[in-house]
Amino acid sequence: MGAVESPRAWGGVGQQLAGRLAKLDLRGPRDLLLHLPLRYEDETRLTPISVTRPGFPAQIEGEVLSAEVSLRPRRQLVVRVGDGSGTLVARWLNFYPSQQKQLAPGRRVRLFGEVRGGFFGDEMVHPRVRSVEAGEALPEALTPVYPTTSGVGQATLRKLVDHALRTEALDELLPVDWLRRLGLPGFAESLRALHHPTPDADPHALESRAHPAWRRMKFEELLVQQMSLRRAYLARRARSAVALPARGELTAALLASLPFRPTGAQARAQSEIAADLAAPHPMQRLLQGDVGSGKTLVAALAMLQAVENGWQAAMMAPTEILAEQHWKKLSAWLAPLGLEVAWLSGSRRKREREAELARLASGEILLAVGTHALIEDPVTLPRLALAVVDEQHRFGVRQRLALREKGDEGRRPHMLMMSATPIPRTLAMTHYADLDVSVLDELPPGRTPIRTRLVSDARREQVIARLREACLGGRQAYWVCPLIEESEALQLQTAQDTFAALLEALPELRVGLVHGRLRNDEKSATMAAFSAGELDVLVSTTVIEVGVDVPNASLMVIEHAERFGLAQLHQLRGRVGRGTAESECILIYAQPLSETGRARLKVIYENTDGFAIAREDLHIRGPGEFVGARQSGVPLLRYADLEADAELIEPARELAEELLAHEPATAQALMLRWLGGREALLRA
Template identity: 40%
Template sequence: MAELSVITPIEYLKGVGPQKADVLKKELQLFTIGDLLQYYPFRYIDRTQFHKIRQLHPEMMGAQVLGRLISLQEVGEKRSRRLVGQFRDDTGSIELVWFQSITWLKKSLNVGAAYIIYGKPTEFNGQISLTHPEMELYNTQEKKIGNMTMQPVYSSTEKLKKFNLDTKGIQRLQQTALETVYRSLHESLPDYIIHEHQLMPYAQAMLAIHFPQNTQDLNAAIRRLKFEELFFIQLRLLRNKQLNIQKYRGHRFDKVGDKFNTFFNERLPFPLTNAQKRVVKEIRIDTNTGAQMNRLVQGDVGSGKTVVALMSMLLAIDNGYQACMMAPTEILAQQHYAGITALLGEEICTVKLLTGSTPAKERRIIHQQLEEGTLDILIGTHALIEDKVKFKNIGFVVIDEQHRFGVEQRAKLWRKNIIPPHMLVMTATPIPRTLAMTMYGDLDISVIDELPAGRKPIKTVHFFENQRLRVFGFMREEISKGRQIYVVYPLIKESEKMDLLYLEAGLENLQREFPLPHYKISIVHGKMPVKDKDFEMQRFVKGETQIMVATTVIEVGVNVPNASVMIIENSERFGLSQLHQLRGRVGRGAEQSFCILMSGNKLSKEGKTRLETMVRTSDGFEIAEVDLQLRGPGDISGTQQSGVLEMKIANLAADQAILTEARNRVIDIFKTDPQLLLEKNKMLGQYLSQRSPGISWDKIS
């Protein structure tokens, strides 16, 4: 048989075979020996460090002790049957307890022998014990790969464990894999990059990541493999960006005409902030290059993204093109339509709304006007991407809250013209810098980091459940001033798993405290029919109800300047970005607004950090950074859609410095050798040609 390599199917590795290969493929998506080697440990046990028995305490993650097994006794019957050992060193003794494999352990453990044991200390009735400790006879270690001073720990599953693929079993496979293919592990980075960035060679790093000899080797291996992973992500992203500019011609908007100027000089109700002016200028420059624009605009709730989008669409219309704006929900699309038509008036251009509930007759008229070119701006939901919707000459597309749309949905808008329209992607969910560089590394990014003048910061406070009467009193005060209040719950119905104050019980409570006819309450949640939801929303918008009880359906898409209080129940159960979005529903009028975070009396460490962050700052980017630290990139809105973030070892929350170093190196390479034709970069060109994905729709829009 041919020599094994990293591309060899995993079933051919000694010790695997068809059955184990099948479970490794299903449980861990490991198909080749190379996949196995890239299944890295999630932590290491430092086997160079020993503790004395008297030093053990239950807060320790794990401890290693050298001592002697004094006795071994089976106690209890049936379900309470267990094996108990007494283990002693020169500072004291502890109990070792096993509930499984008792018969085998009784035969294999030697009473009186010296052992190195490892396990997590627990406390029971004031006594420290170790349950199911790892046992290793002292002085029997062989000097070979696998008997290391830093022992790797791998994630496993119940199914894997049935095939003896627990952490020890995976460790054995890694040992076999490295012994089998180590000599064929080829370098993946050019020599000059390894030298200039002082990186450990690839084969050495793969050995050290699985079987490090010391902490220094392990850290060097981790840095090497993180740099490589982030370097190749940036290489792909920046090549895509380069290709888009070269490959996709864009409509040239070379004039600023009557519609843009009329709006700017006569209709704009407030002066633009410097941040808005900067972003409009960036868009004007982009759309006049002759290349297709792909720009992401980030800005907190209320920062004025919609006005920037409208001025960009007017620029398109002045140059003879149509524009459209797609929003994820009907409520948000209706809000954009109402806001934009109010800003434009009736003279500047024609604007229509298209959603799933647009009547068929009106829909036909919209289709006809679009194809004739008499409709300038179309605002809508997913209805815009239907094949029936055909533009005469679409030149500019705005996608709001883009993470709520799938890749292919966004791509359909991109295909609505022979020359692709310019794309402006907007999000009110601030994206941490590391995530933006990775997730949107091939888009140009604009940030609106100023709020319009006159906006008062929202005061955020945290109250525990036992302070609820104070909150009710405050609500009455605000309602007496003519203000309105949101009360948001995480669930509609009670969950057996979570002890939450749920919406229905909360509504009953509020109805007792705020009875008819003095107070009126609206209720909105995701399970309601659209008509009922809209009816309740409109009652609140018109001021007919003072309190809106809702689930997170109102996270985006409701703009009620008179609403000055946002109360979030069980706030410790929400993610930080969601709390920030909800808070942004108030503070839209001239009056002082408040966000009240209600929580249970007991908070986890993470819950406490989230609520303290919300009270301390209203800076969406700072909040997003904390959110990334707490949750990791896979959980941040929309990032799961992108294969870019399926990282083996890098961590965007912790590796900003390495990411910046890798990205800057890629930028320098493309500046001096854009086609990667130099001999020293041929390896990188081959890497890209092997992974050419064609059009990367998710990156285009």
Template identity: 50%
Template sequence: MNEIVTQSLESLRGVGPKLAERLRNYGISSVEDLLFHLPLRYQDRTKLTPIGALQDGTEVVIEGEIALVSVSGGGRRRSLLIKLQDGTGIATLRFFHFSMAQKNALQKGDRLRCFGSVRRGAQQAEMIHPEYSRSFGNSENEDSLTPIYPSTEGISQGQWRKLTDQALLILAKNPPTELLPKRKNDYGLSSALRFLHRPPPGADLQALRDGSHPAQLRLALEELTAHQLSMRELRAKSRERAAPILEDRQGLTKRFIEALPFTPTDAQHRVIKEITTDLATAKPMLRLVQGDVGSGKTIVAAAAALLAIASGYQVAVMAPTELLAEQHRRNFANWFSDLNITQMWLAGSVKGQKREQALAAIANGEASLVIGTHALFQEGVQFARLGLVIVDEQHRFGVHQRLALSEKTTGESRAHQLIMTATPIPRTLSMVAYADLDCSIIDELPPGRQPVGTVLIDNQRRDEVIERVAHACRDGRQVYWVCTLIEDSDTLQAQAAESSYAELADALDGIAVALVHGRMKAKEKDAVMSAFKAGEYQLLVATTVIEVGVDVPNATLMIIENPERLGLAQLHQLRGRVGRGSAASHCVLLYQSPLGQQSRARLQVMRESNDGFYIAEEDLRQRGPGEVLGTRQTGLMEFRVARLPEHEHLLDEVQNIAEELQVSQPQAVQPLIRRWAGDRQAFANV
């Protein structure tokens, strides 16, 4: 093994037990870890800038002679002012936090070298709290850009630089092993590391900011390859055990599809065929079904469930909320009413004797179809012959949760897994976050579904919008009014659900208005939503808890307040609550002015498109993967160098390299994963 991989931190000067512990707690256990702990950004201290050439917003080094030292203001508003001149101009150094000893140590005529951010003051350029040191006219400029490292409490930037200085000396004598296949015109690993820790003067700062420098691309390629291999290992581990062969031996699936009052779309037929092929093999299916809001994923899930039941196995259907699970329960009960299938319900609200009866029916195999929430994978739930796990709205669960449910099998077999999401996932993220799954896409809406017309309206026209709501309700339609906060806030200009509810109930005389938000108990929420679905309320004022909700075909209008506060994918999910019937539906984005240019551009995407996949791509481009996916369900490493979508163009090459390594250099796979993931290997020990 290469010495640099295991060389201890204590071998470095200045690293005692306390600092070593802090570093280990931060995920750095060896010199190699230190080398792969890369800067977030850089400061250019390699050249002096004349004071007369200072520009607003730049970070620069200046040097000059003190012309004046004074204290301005009084009490807590005092500040220390230093006037610095160099013959080309005068700059003000301003310190809001200072001591008299600091003031007295700075005398007129002293020379200072300073580094800081420039802002344009009333009369001349200013630096607020710059770093400074005395200069005797012979100060040398830095010989590389100054790195700024990600850090943790108790480790200063100076310490990071001293530690990485030593690590780079070790790197020069003992470079880490090259684990990727050789590529043409490629940065070597050691050269890329050296460059990114200490970029030379004149390095392209813009390329480094954008993540497009060749040294960054070299390391991003390796990091993404390590992640891809990690995900492939997860997939291989998940498929080590055999799974039951599930086939439509009783013709249940065929009878179900023929009995539907409509014809499934070609996309639904295609995805059902892909699932049928998977389930007919003795390897566990791991399939993600993506489909836009209203594309008919539940029909696909029902067809898959019948394949398992026809083969004598049980099916578990898990949804993130009791409301959505209850909707599945009703749908499945309706569709399967003539098929003699015993269905069982298990959620957190099922207590006492009812729970005991449910657990017994699941354990003895009497219940063929079990529908519920996360209660399904809790201790005490044991299936007799679990053959298929269906997880709806995967993004609401952690990966470990769905894996825990698939482990509820007896003997050596493992259940098949069908994961569904109505949050379209860009190809970029599918290749990274869901590389352990096969993907199917339902890219067609059922006939008769109309796109939802979307408009942007300034909150100043609120009265007009309320009148539009009244008109829709009096026409026999139902309306959602979505707020982004529960309580009023002085700092956020957002109408809270409670105050909007009071306002609308007062303004809309004779119209039944209900309120639902995340702080209500599950039973209360479900009761309100059920009453709304039944038509007892015409207007539902809600927070984003309705993002994943019930199907109300009569709801044709949605108002979303402060849409600028939400991501595009979430807005698209919310909008999907309307347009579920045959009547024309509309969504009003009621924004708070003034609306920034970036926010306006985002909302225009909603106005122009109903395509969830296009919207998801735009969301990724604008907000990044962490915001789009959230961290709960991704299991992604926190990438050190790789950025998405900036490095999307590397992903096809990453797939090829991962394949090549597994076939021709399998001995490199584990070291590569360990180098980049360390203890954080994706989904370790699942």
């Protein structure tokens, strides 16, 4: 890798300042225009010292009555200011000689800061200070406060933004009829209103970003994001891939051999995927469906469509346990059809692994399942035409790209991404606008509903009694230990302690333990024993979150449920209810519950539909965290909020298509304005 180029000086900004501004992603005057304020301070009025209130920000003006450096309890500059109505103390713990000069007795100053009760009476700590002449005019607009970084003061940012507002072209790039239709103000007017709001502007509308000027900027941001994703979509359509027509030989044979019929949703998703695979450009489809909706079967049918045409298909899963489950399930389905599935994982013996790699490289084996071991260098898949990525949000962009690059030079494999974390519609429309989406919105017949119970930590004995009863009745149970993010060691300790406590409390039952620190072969052996019914209870950390399928398990106990995210709780609950027995999920929580913890448990208790849970999750967590946006390669939204501004997404999509089709120069100018040279076409 070459050296990282240091930021260059630009328009009145030296190299050192340019380096600091680059941390804020400000690389030129145009970026400053869209560096919008976080909040505003009202310096348009003065408050007499006698009426200032502790806990509230205020601006006062007065004469410095005294200034001294006090050494106790620590070195600080203590200044007393009077305005005729009263006096106030200002303190600076870090100060410079220039500040001492500015605050010499007899000088007139304006101080802005929060007033609080102190040892010397009412005081301000580290207020902003300005030297003024008697009778000097006050600002006429609210003062913007910008997002900043160390070494870049508010005064510097304000000066740079003001200069950009005076010198940069503030062209209106949106069609006038669209502005009228959506009731949005013009670009120049909106920028001035946000950088320099007038004193009569509604401060609440500005702070909450509900002001018409904010709506205008949010709409333009959403529009640019939609255009960027749409361009990625069109760029993909222009690339070539192997066309895999649906021949129906192997797919029909698999369907005929199954003891059940696919659901209507599975059949619909299969035909959408089959049509995509038959096209000569790469498919990029997201298959989302709730826990247990049958995504693996749909993926298997897609993989067979590649094999029918003499090409390879590979499936990548995020954990060893999940990858092995997929491999076993696919092998059981496909062995009767005379097909072998290669199994690639970091834990396989070197000799076995090398033999399998050689057969994949020669094209003798056409199907492979693995963890990220699939994307490591020695794996050669010369005829890869379809890559399936399960739980796609668990992989970073680079990992998904690496699998895509395994294909034949110049030809991209088709990509099918699967997720059991349903994505709310507003998110799918923005973060996944360059994907086609298939949804499995019905569960296969025979899945029994799962009862959810919330139980306080104090009633643990009752939970153990319920566990004993279920297992002595011939059922099996999971006991999932809490997520302790700060410490993997602590999480492991908790799992081991729980395992020991259950062994002691339930001597008549067979209890097993799996956790992330076990060797993969040990994990597999314990999981196999549980699947075979040789263990009654499986104590585990969250490694069993996805992919474990034991129909006889009818009880799931989740300890410290308040520490888990909603998607995780829903995934874990979905590990039971896979057979005919009535199933139960017991969520043990510790008091006192935080507001968020209470909200999460209420949602999971009241809902079994993954899409409803995902919508609530979006409310609680916000979009960035929900999709792992930091690693998704999507241009992140700085100002628009997917919940609050949902009604702007549809028109933004519509206008994006119109501009790209009929006004490409305008589309390009808009993208340059918002993304500069950083358009995120990195869509994996």
